[in-house]
Amino acid sequence: MATKEAMLHDWGSWDGAFNALTASICRDLGEIVGAGNSHVCVPLQGSGTFAVEAALGTLVPADGKVLVPSNGAYCQRIVRILGYLGRAVTVIEFAEDQPADPARIDAALAADPEITHVAQVHCETGTGILNSLPEIAAVVAARGRRLIVDAMSSFGVIPIDVQAMPIDALVAASGKGLEGVPGMGFVIVRLDALEAATNNSHSLALDLHDQWHYMRKTGQWRFTPPTHVVAALRAALDQYLDEGGQPERLARYAENCATLIAGLRALGLRTFLDDGVQAPVIVTFHAPADAAYDFPEFYRRVRDKGFILYPGKLTSIETFRVGCIGAVGPEVMHGAVTAIGSALKEMGVRVSASALPHNHAK
Numbered sequence: 148m149a150t151k152e153a154m155l156h157d158w159g160s161w162d163g164a165f166n167a168l169t170a171s172i173c174r175d176l177g178e179i180v181g182a183g184n185s186h187v188c189v190p191l192q193g194s195g196t197f198a199v200e201a202a203l204g205t206l207v208p209a210d211g212k213v214l215v216p217s218n219g220a221y222c223q224r225i226v227r228i229l230g231y232l233g234r235a236v237t238v239i240e241f242a243e244d245q246p247a248d249p250a251r252i253d254a255a256l257a258a259d260p261e262i263t264h265v266a267q268v269h270c271e272t273g274t275g276i277l278n279s280l281p282e283i284a285a286v287v288a289a290r291g292r293r294l295i296v297d298a299m300s301s302f303g304v305i306p307i308d309v310q311a312m313p314i315d316a317l318v319a320a321s322g323k324g325l326e327g328v329p330g331m332g333f334v335i336v337r338l339d340a341l342e343a344a345t346n347n348s349h350s351l352a353l354d355l356h357d358q359w360h361y362m363r364k365t366g367q368w369r370f371t372p373p374t375h376v377v378a379a380l381r382a383a384l385d386q387y388l389d390e391g392g393q394p395e396r397l398a399r400y401a402e403n404c405a406t407l408i409a410g411l412r413a414l415g416l417r418t419f420l421d422d423g424v425q426a427p428v429i430v431t432f433h434a435p436a437d438a439a440y441d442f443p444e445f446y447r448r449v450r451d452k453g454f455i456l457y458p459g460k461l462t463s464i465e466t467f468r469v470g471c472i473g474a475v476g477p478e479v480m481h482g483a484v485t486a487i488g489s490a491l492k493e494m495g496v497r498v499s500a501s502a503l504p505h506n507h508a509k
């Protein structure tokens with residue numbers, strides 16, 4: 148509520164008061180991941196993908212080469228971005244229900260000295276799997292390479308410490324776990340890496356170095372900032388900090404996730420991931436095997452009860468996803484379970500028939 152109310156006030160986008168707001172947000176975002184004096188926060192207009200593209204385009208030089216450990220849709224998006232940018236890429240494929248294996252990343256780096264950077268998705272939101280950032284960061288640093296992390300759906304939720312984990316750039320956005328409204332991304336970037344990235348970017352609007360340089364000089368955003376999104380993020384961060392920050396956010400989402408999984412398993416549905424690799428962010432469920440099941444109709448019925456599902460992002464098997472982040476608690480997740488159960492019942496979908504053993508019991 149306070150987040151939405153913050154958007155009722157208008158700000159002068161070049162005004163001192165707005166500059167102070169931006170500076171306070173950047174300071175707090177940096178503190179969440181231990182930025183200290185080594186890293187700076189550079190905000191950027193646009194959705195999260197804009198910030199991912201900006202980080203890759205700014206930090207990877209034209210003659211650089213990027214290793215992408217891939218276990219899902221957002222990893223593949225990074226590969227696509229690198230294709231547009233004309234940067235050399237090597238992909239290591241993992242099954243979508245398997246976390247990226249640090250040992251295979253290590254072997255790939257050992258085998259190819261031309262690789263300069265690793266681009267790793269932390270929580271792969273395409274399935275909800277958590278990749279093991281501390282181990283991967285250690286492997287990349289030990290091989291003397293640079294690490295760029297898409298932490299879009301994990302930032303502020305899963306512990307990240309850029310002092311303990313060698314990370315050049317950590318990319319996230321205003322929506323998702325910080326519970327702001329969508330519209331701006333930001334990159335927590337190692338100062339020396341940013342300073343070395345002058346004139347790397349293919350794009351004016353996505354040049355993080357130029358954005359940072361201008362902001363440091365003037366306190367202002369280079370181009371018109373999303374003022375209301377920034378104001379909403381300030382209010383969202385105030386609530387985040389009041390509630391106890393990352394540990395409390397993680398605890399609430401973990402409870403949401405457990406409530407959701409227990410509820411849907413009781414209906415006979417199965418999760419795609421083993422519990423041990425599931426991040427409390429979004430959960431992928433196998434679609435019921437019954438012929439009466441149809442995702443568009445299921446979606447409409449659940450939406451009409453007040454809950455928006457995500458379609459599955461897997462190509463080979465039919466799934467659907469349910470988010471467990473946002474300004475909601477377990478009582479809302481109970482409501483979602485009830486809505487899903489009622490929708491399936493109305494459609495005449497029999498789920499108990501498809502109730503194979505859960506993944507974790509395999």
Ligand SMILES: *Cc1c(COP(=O)(O)O)cnc(C)c1O
Nearest residue numbers: 194195196221270272297299300
């Ligand atoms: C949400 C998300 C993004 C950004 O997607 P947008 O559609 O640009 O908001 C990038 N990576 C991950 C892992 C995400 O969850």
